[in-house]
Amino acid sequence: MSDSEFTTHEHVRLGDAGGEMPGEMLSPEAHARQHQNVRKAHETELIEDYIELIGDLIDAKGEARSVELARRIGVTQATVGNMISRLSDLELVNSEPYRAIFLTPEGRQMAERSRRRHITVLRFLRSLGVPEDAARQDAEGMEHHVSDATLKVMRDFTSQNREAD
């Protein structure tokens, strides 16, 4: 997501061939593109969650440790270990065996972008009047599927409707 590679807008509205399809479906190509984008978002989603959380832990407690990541993501330490080595391969974190985890500059950048997005979505949901627990849950799931265009709309909306946070 986040990029704006959807310059699509091709409804199949032309009675091009046979004469079927009464419904209003997107063209197969546009449809496929949407699903491909969602799949791409899923690939980075977990990574962003880890990076964002590592950043939050560093800020909140001075360091990020596998145990705490495991606790907060709800996963075993072994799973976190695998993920950390992937993140390390991707040059998003530095980690020495048995030491705390650090963000690389690129990792820090990703963490910041993720945090900003997360906060934007959460504030937006609150200002819409969504109950706190639902807002938190939904923000966690939605944040990776919100385009820049929508984020902007959310920010505008939230600042016009100040009251919550």
Added chain:
Amino acid sequence: MSDSEFTTHEHVRLGDAGGEMPGEMLSPEAHARQHQNVRKAHETELIEDYIELIGDLIDAKGEARSVELARRIGVTQATVGNMISRLSDLELVNSEPYRAIFLTPEGRQMAERSRRRHITVLRFLRSLGVPEDAARQDAEGMEHHVSDATLKVMRDFTSQNREAD
């Protein structure tokens, strides 16, 4: 998602022990619950996408065929084939080799719920003023991560701000 099993709301705000953590992080347990819910949503997400699309195709063209699913999801026919047999195991569709795919009653129900959710989110984004292409893309990604509470808020908002569909 969709259920409302978040009765959480435990900020760690108590200066319980050492004296660290200046930030405002959720309790580890609440945090883990959120992530677990997101993971659960991911498991059903693809399934719902297939079922929703099968329903749409049946409505729009009279039948759902693997080729068309493959085309619209942006995946090979082999991948669709695997998925259909999973859906069949889950009793969401009926399919005979080389024949069109049908929804079971449970499948039809899931398709309808998904369609309704999808439409709610899409209309909401439109009525917020999100550009059409972004709205479509984001709705596709967001629909599986929106709680019932938020859906209700979205419906209310949309009907108060009629103008776009």
Added chain:
DNA sequence: TGCAAAAGTTAGCTTAGGCTTATATTATAT
């Protein structure tokens, strides 16, 4: 009506993201 193209299936491979169980290292508390 018969054969080529389209649709569907099968087999076998890959990666991501989980898990458990076992082992190794580091930190702490007496």
Added chain:
DNA sequence: ATATAATATAAGCCTAAGCTAACTTTTGCA
């Protein structure tokens, strides 16, 4: 100073979701 608890890593397993390539069945048309 060392035993134990806490943390981390390693090895090996599983499922989901993708792929390609080869094969079979159906369909449509010349």
